[in-house]
Amino acid sequence: MNAVVFGATKGIGRAVARELAERGDRLFLLGRHHDDLQRSATDLDVRCGRSAVAGSAACDLSDPATFAPALSAAKTALGEIDIIVVTAGEFGTQAALEADLPRAHALLAANFTNTVVFCEEARRYLLPRGGTLCVFSSVAGERGRKPVILYGAAKAGLTRYLEGLDHKFRSAGLKVVCVKPGFVKTSMTAGLKPPPFASTPEQVARIAVKAINRGTPVVYAPGIWRLVMLVIRLLPRGVMRKIVF
Amino acid sequence: MTRLSGWGGMSAPAVERLSEDLEQITIGAALTRGLGRSYGDSSLPPPDNPTVAASPLADRLLAFDEHTGDLRAEAGYSMRDLMHRFLPRGWATPVTPGTQFVTLGGMVAADVHGKNHHKDGTIGRHIQNLRVRVGTGAVVTCSPSVEPELFWATVGGMGLTGHILEVTVRLVRVPSPWIIGFSRRIGDIDEFMVALKQAASEWPYTVGWLDCLSRGPHMGRGVLIAGRWATRDEAPAGFPKPPIKLAVPFVCPSWVMGHFVGRIVNEVIYRVHRKTAKLKIMNPEPFFYPLDAIANWNRLYGRRGFTQYQCVLPDSAGPDAVRNLMARLTKSGGASFLCVIKDCGDEGHGLLSWPRRGVSIALDMPVRDNTQQLVDDLNEFVVAHGGRVYLAKDAYTRPEHFRAMEPRLAAFEAVRRRWDPNGTIRSAQSIRLFGDRP
Numbered sequence: 001m002n003a004v005v006f007g008a009t010k011g012i013g014r015a016v017a018r019e020l021a022e023r024g025d026r027l028f029l030l031g032r033h034h035d036d037l038q039r040s041a042t043d044l045d046v047r048c049g050r051s052a053v054a055g056s057a058a059c060d061l062s063d064p065a066t067f068a069p070a071l072s073a074a075k076t077a078l079g080e081i082d083i084i085v086v087t088a089g090e091f092g093t094q095a096a097l098e099a100d101l102p103r104a105h106a107l108l109a110a111n112f113t114n115t116v117v118f119c120e121e122a123r124r125y126l127l128p129r130g131g132t133l134c135v136f137s138s139v140a141g142e143r144g145r146k147p148v149i150l151y152g153a154a155k156a157g158l159t160r161y162l163e164g165l166d167h168k169f170r171s172a173g174l175k176v177v178c179v180k181p182g183f184v185k186t187s188m189t190a191g192l193k194p195p196p197f198a199s200t201p202e203q204v205a206r207i208a209v210k211a212i213n214r215g216t217p218v219v220y221a222p223g224i225w226r227l228v229m230l231v232i233r234l235l236p237r238g239v240m241r242k243i244v245f
Numbered sequence: 246m247t248r249l250s251g252w253g254g255m256s257a258p259a260v261e262r263l264s265e266d267l268e269q270i271t272i273g274a275a276l277t278r279g280l281g282r283s284y285g286d287s288s289l290p291p292p293d294n295p296t297v298a299a300s301p302l303a304d305r306l307l308a309f310d311e312h313t314g315d316l317r318a319e320a321g322y323s324m325r326d327l328m329h330r331f332l333p334r335g336w337a338t339p340v341t342p343g344t345q346f347v348t349l350g351g352m353v354a355a356d357v358h359g360k361n362h363h364k365d366g367t368i369g370r371h372i373q374n375l376r377v378r379v380g381t382g383a384v385v386t387c388s389p390s391v392e393p394e395l396f397w398a399t400v401g402g403m404g405l406t407g408h409i410l411e412v413t414v415r416l417v418r419v420p421s422p423w424i425i426g427f428s429r430r431i432g433d434i435d436e437f438m439v440a441l442k443q444a445a446s447e448w449p450y451t452v453g454w455l456d457c458l459s460r461g462p463h464m465g466r467g468v469l470i471a472g473r474w475a476t477r478d479e480a481p482a483g484f485p486k487p488p489i490k491l492a493v494p495f496v497c498p499s500w501v502m503g504h505f506v507g508r509i510v511n512e513v514i515y516r517v518h519r520k521t522a523k524l525k526i527m528n529p530e531p532f533f534y535p536l537d538a539i540a541n542w543n544r545l546y547g548r549r550g551f552t553q554y555q556c557v558l559p560d561s562a563g564p565d566a567v568r569n570l571m572a573r574l575t576k577s578g579g580a581s582f583l584c585v586i587k588d589c590g591d592e593g594h595g596l597l598s599w600p601r602r603g604v605s606i607a608l609d610m611p612v613r614d615n616t617q618q619l620v621d622d623l624n625e626f627v628v629a630h631g632g633r634v635y636l637a638k639d640a641y642t643r644p645e646h647f648r649a650m651e652p653r654l655a656a657f658e659a660v661r662r663r664w665d666p667n668g669t670i671r672s673a674q675s676i677r678l679f680g681d682r683p
Contacts, residue, residue, distance in 0.1 A: 043307070186263075187264040
């Protein structure tokens with residue numbers, strides 16, 4: 001399989017790229033910085049003992065003008081694209097975002113508008129011959145919750161977009177996989193106290209790759225979050241107003 | 246501010262910087278910390294600058310030379326990943342400590358040794374190159390031939406000469422991914438010394454487990470374990486399966502590691518081993534890392550935690566010294582389950598490299614009211630016999646004892662000051678033992 005990973009140099013994206021490379025896929029890496037991408041490409045090649053990475057291109061979630069050239073470079077390097085994974089995203093605590101409106105604006109734009117624009121571009125490469133678009137949303141989008149109002153709102157929008165994409169294009173051969181991780185211990189969440197069921201990028205990557213194989217439209221990572229979020233969704237508004245979760 | 250803990254449970258307030266970009270997060274940090282397996286306060290920051298750069302996300306491989314075995318990686322790369330990735334390709338680490346949950350950077354900082362110390366020395370002997378952010382903020386590449394002073398101060402320097410960013414280690418070719426080895430009972434400490442010496446001449450990997458709760462004629466009884474990599478003909482087809490992992494889900498009450506349970510466990514371990522050696526094929530994981538089978542085993546020791554006392558007694562101290570140390574240990578009753586004996590080979594080139602030719606004894610002790618007194622007594626003995634304690638394990642040694650054990654300290658400090666004139670890189674341990682400003 002030929003796979004493009006957007007956000008491949010860090011966190012969950014790094015773990016997904018490693019998982020895909022180890023099972024034999026050829027990769028094209030997208031990320032913000034050229035040097036960092038080179039370093040990650042070398043890492044994947046050395047790990048697998050073969051040339052696993054076909055190339056890389058700079059692509060910045062905050063700058064939609066970079067999307068089309070990056071995907072075009074991926075197509076040129078790989079020939080055909082079977083899988084596109086999007087792990088890129090921003091994070092900020094509710095307190096930090098409330099205190100800094102420009103930052104909140106940038107996060108909302110990156111995690112919703114620009115991610116959707118990237119997916120719109122990406123599906124053009126996958127639709128003609130069928131393929132998988134795997135995008136990382138979050139359990140934060142399941143319910144309006146006090147600690148993640150802004151981040152969660154962007155992820156809720158993204159989840160709905162991916163749902164609609166799946167409904168419309170599944171029969172045409174585009175498999176959309178929406179991954180909803182809970183708290184993952186990465187540099188993005190550094191400094192925050194890990195809640196129960198916190199997981200590692202490696203655990204989440206394994207679940208995501210399994211979902212890509214099966215074409216599962218929605219997957220929670222780890223699976224326990226499906227149950228937790230079921231309960232959270234059922235809680236009455238009066239309770240949600242009282243609890244801090 | 247959160248708290249960071251050593252493996253034994255000692256903790257300090259800390260601001261942990263966690264990022265893939267180790268080069269960035271080490272700027273202005275007091276210390277770099279890997280997977281937090283040092284037992285005492287080596288990876289805890291000083292109170293006035295609690296910033297700790299956490300290296301585990303900096304885990305990329307940068308180059309591998311199939312001819313020489315030279316592997317260059319970011320300092321947060323773990324031994325666990327190294328063994329999983331390279332054993333199937335016919336390569337292994339030249340030296341490994343007793344846990345695979347260590348980073349390359351941490352291994353260099355502690356200049357770790359393993360079951361093959363008598364033959365292959367510490368990890369420092371196999372390090373080709375280091376990239377270090379020194380105290381002035383500059384990033385320096387050093388090796389045995391380039392900036393050798395900085396290199397040999399960093400090997401075993403407990404991270405105090407600078408933040409280790411990248412490591413080049415020379416892997417060794419192994420004939421198969423399996424171990425062939427044996428274990429057999431040993432009756433007492435005298436027999437142990439002889440058996441270890443004899444096994445060392447025949448086997449690359451040797452170690453002894455001691456029942457340090459048995460007294461009298463059985464004092465120092467235990468189990469001798471030895472092994473080597475299996476040849477292709479001996480090895481079974483296929484790759485060893487990962488062993489079953491257990492976990493300690495919560496911090497246990499302190500009686501769990503009390504004397505009574507300790508006696509039972511020690512007796513059982515002793516009895517399940519054969520009197521005579523029988524060779525068997527083994528998975529390298531339980532052979533090298535028996536304790537890794539139980540995640541968070543440190544929680545067994547309860548809220549107060551535990552400490553490990555590990556010292557080396559030089560050959561010049563004579564065999565009586567080991568026997569007398571054992572007598573003190575068993576009499577004190579402070580010891581518990583794990584007591585390990587190992588004959589060490591020649592001293593490494595690292596300015597503070599711990600092992601030296603002689604006998605190493607390591608034992609876990611639950612923290613009690615008398616722990617400080619116990620460590621003081623043992624240290625008095627070790628100082629009198631020309632031995633020294635292992636900093637990666639230590640939490641209780643007093644500075645006067647440490648200075649008496651380390652005539653090499655002045656040379657180390659001179660190099661350290663040259664690269665860090667303002668003394669920016671420090672740890673809770675360096676304040677306790679090296680006389681750094683608090």
